[in-house]
Amino acid sequence: MRASLIRNIYNIAEKDANLLLITGDLGFGFLDDFQSKLKDQFINAGIAEQNLIGVATGLSLSGYISFCYSIGNFLSLRCLEQIRNDVSYHDANVKIVSVGGGFSYGPLGVSHHCLEDLAIMRAIPNLSVAVPGSKNEAREIARIAYQEKGPFYIRLEREGFEEEEIAEMVFGKIRPLSNKGEIAILGCGGILGELFKAKQILERKQPVSLYSIPFLRPFDEAFIRQLAMEKKYIITVEEGLISGGLGGSVCEVVSQMDSRKAKVSNIGVPHQFCYEVGDQMHLRKKYGLDANSLAQQIMNIIS
Amino acid sequence: MINSTEFARRMRVHILDMIYSAKASHIGSALSCTDIVAVLYNNILKIESDDPHRFKNRDRIVFSKGHASASLYAALALAGFFPEEELATFYKNGSKLSGHVSHKVPGVEFSTGSLGHGLSVAVGMALAAKKRGEAWRSFAILSDGECDEGSTWEAALFANQFKLDNLLLIIDYNKIQSLDYTKMVLDLEPFEAKWKSFGWESISVDGHNHKELHRALSSCPINKGSPSVIIAHTVKGKGISFMEDKVLWHYRCPDEEEYKRAVQELKGV
Numbered sequence: 001m002r003a004s005l006i007r008n009i010y011n012i013a014e015k016d017a018n019l020l021l022i023t024g025d026l027g028f029g030f031l032d033d034f035q036s037k038l039k040d041q042f043i044n045a046g047i048a049e050q051n052l053i054g055v056a057t058g059l060s061l062s063g064y065i066s067f068c069y070s071i072g073n074f075l076s077l078r079c080l081e082q083i084r085n086d087v088s089y090h091d092a093n094v095k096i097v098s099v100g101g102g103f104s105y106g107p108l109g110v111s112h113h114c115l116e117d118l119a120i121m122r123a124i125p126n127l128s129v130a131v132p133g134s135k136n137e138a139r140e141i142a143r144i145a146y147q148e149k150g151p152f153y154i155r156l157e158r159e160g161f162e163e164e165e166i167a168e169m170v171f172g173k174i175r176p177l178s179n180k181g182e183i184a185i186l187g188c189g190g191i192l193g194e195l196f197k198a199k200q201i202l203e204r205k206q207p208v209s210l211y212s213i214p215f216l217r218p219f220d221e222a223f224i225r226q227l228a229m230e231k232k233y234i235i236t237v238e239e240g241l242i243s244g245g246l247g248g249s250v251c252e253v254v255s256q257m258d259s260r261k262a263k264v265s266n267i268g269v270p271h272q273f274c275y276e277v278g279d280q281m282h283l284r285k286k287y288g289l290d291a292n293s294l295a296q297q298i299m300n301i302i303s
Numbered sequence: 304m305i306n307s308t309e310f311a312r313r314m315r316v317h318i319l320d321m322i323y324s325a326k327a328s329h330i331g332s333a334l335s336c337t338d339i340v341a342v343l344y345n346n347i348l349k350i351e352s353d354d355p356h357r358f359k360n361r362d363r364i365v366f367s368k369g370h371a372s373a374s375l376y377a378a379l380a381l382a383g384f385f386p387e388e389e390l391a392t393f394y395k396n397g398s399k400l401s402g403h404v405s406h407k408v409p410g411v412e413f414s415t416g417s418l419g420h421g422l423s424v425a426v427g428m429a430l431a432a433k434k435r436g437e438a439w440r441s442f443a444i445l446s447d448g449e450c451d452e453g454s455t456w457e458a459a460l461f462a463n464q465f466k467l468d469n470l471l472l473i474i475d476y477n478k479i480q481s482l483d484y485t486k487m488v489l490d491l492e493p494f495e496a497k498w499k500s501f502g503w504e505s506i507s508v509d510g511h512n513h514k515e516l517h518r519a520l521s522s523c524p525i526n527k528g529s530p531s532v533i534i535a536h537t538v539k540g541k542g543i544s545f546m547e548d549k550v551l552w553h554y555r556c557p558d559e560e561e562y563k564r565a566v567q568e569l570k571g572v
Contacts, residue, residue, distance in 0.1 A: 040434070043430075045461060046457075046460065046461065046464075048454075048457035048460065048461065050419075050423065050453075050454040050457060051423045051426070051454055051457035051458045051460075051461055053423070054420055054422075054423020054424045054426070054427060054454065054458065055423050055424075055426050055427035055430065055458075055461060056427060057423075057424050057427055058365075058423065058424040058425060058426060058427020058428040058429075058430070058431065058441075059427040059428075059430060059431045060427075061412075061413070061424070061427075061428065062363075062427070062428050062431030062432065063431065063435075064431055064434075081417055081420075082420060082423075082454075085414065085416070085417055085420060086413075086420055086423075086424060089414060090406060090413065090414065
């Protein structure tokens with residue numbers, strides 16, 4: 001997903017000299033083209049993320065479009081106040097790209113587990129929050145972030161789901177990936193890869209619908225309300241904190257409905273630090289987020 | 304047009320009235336940078352009060368010590384960005400004039416209030432002008448206390464790396480922060496040497512001497528290819544004798560008797 005997003009940002013930057021890529025001294029091997037062919041549009045701000053976001057704000061308030069690049073928590077949590085006060089309050093055209101969402105950097109430990117970012121970014125007014133689940137979505141989100149003026153946060157994970165070429169995505173809209181039966185499974189980000197496999201397991205017994213939620217802000221509330229009226233189950237799945245994340249977002253909407261048909265359940269990472277060393281798949285299994293565990297959990301919910 | 308000394312005197316009268324009427328804090332901080340702000344707005348900055356944001360080549364100024372907003376608001380009103388009468392709404396319900404600097408106020412480039420943000424933003428603006436080959440300059444006014452913030456020094460490194468000689472930083476070095484003298488909290492000395500070691504060109508001035516301020520502000524960049532810092536040695540609470548150089552007047556708001564004494568000193572009545 002990272003290569004797909006960066007490639008599209010590069011393609012856009014080739015045509016628009018106002019697009020800048022600012023890295024916090026990260027992106028080894030992924031930013032080479034930018035660094036060598038678009039030198040004037042590439043800035044390495046060093047390992048100084050707070051300044052990076054402030055500089056990006058100043059550049060954007062002076063007419064540039066600043067795409068900022070670093071690893072998960074380094075831009076989101078460390079620079080929370082810069083993102084709130086400087087970028088979002090001033091409606092600066094700054095796009096924050098965080099790679100390594102969820103447990104992408106699992107073995108590196110808690111500093112690199114990026115699990116709370118979506119909940120925290122979602123809490124900031126005037127900030128769009130996007131989570132691509134496939135290479136296509138990553139490419140499209142680069143385009144949308146460029147075209148939509150204003151602050152953007154993009155969480156990228158390592159692997160997503162495979163899909164054929166898609167039509168243009170619509171900003172703020174949920175993407176139905178399949179629509180069969182009364183069980184609606186909603187996922188965001190790379191975990192959709194596991195959900196596709198879980199879906200195959202589940203469909204041996206009953207049909208299920210699967211939806212990608214590429215935007216937590218703006219959030220497609222109308223679509224959620226419609227699902228809550230039509231489906232028997234809404235099950236949210238995320239590689240991150242449920243509270244304030246996708247699960248929280250859905251619950252905020254359905255709790256305001258006078259009546260609904262759907263029972264809502266949330267699957268995600270529990271509210272605790274993970275002390276265990278392990279790669280992404282190991283940690284997904286630990287928390288029941290691999291395809292088999294997900295299928296089992298979903299079967300338990302619907303039975 | 305009035306001269307900068309009279310501009311500063313009127314600013315101080317407004318600052319006193321605003322803070323007394325609002326029962327607010329930070330009068331000492333607003334008074335220490337008054338002469339700097341007066342010279343900038345009266346003599347130095349290329350800005351247009353009748354169309355503050357559409358004048359593309361205007362100088363940008365980030366007033367990073369947002370708690371001294373009364374000083375900036377008073378200067379903007381005197382410079383014609385909005386009516387002086389509006390200053391009476393400072394801190395008041397429904398007003399635009401918030402206690403810390405707000406970009407919703409005409410003429411304000413950037414909102415501040417949390418220290419350590421402003422220099423980075425001014426650096427980004429300076430870089431934008433450089434990249435486009437535009438002639439406007441980027442100014443930042445920082446307090447000494449906010450040089451405690453690590454982000455300020457991140458910005459200092461970056462400005463030198465990118466040779467931002469269109470960036471001009473003025474530090475209001477009044478040597479008092481919130482609870483104590485800076486020397487007693489996190490000693491900044493040797494302060495000027497720190498900036499020099501970060502690759503900046505520096506000038507130290509008496510931050511209340513308008514001639515010195517004018518000369519320093521007009522002579523930047525001090526050296527082509529380097530960012531410039533003016534370390535303005537100031538006195539917290541400058542202009543009101545019993546407030547000068549007192550930690551107390553970072554937060555204290557004058558009572559009625561103190562207000563009357565201060566008015567007498569500023570207006571000479």
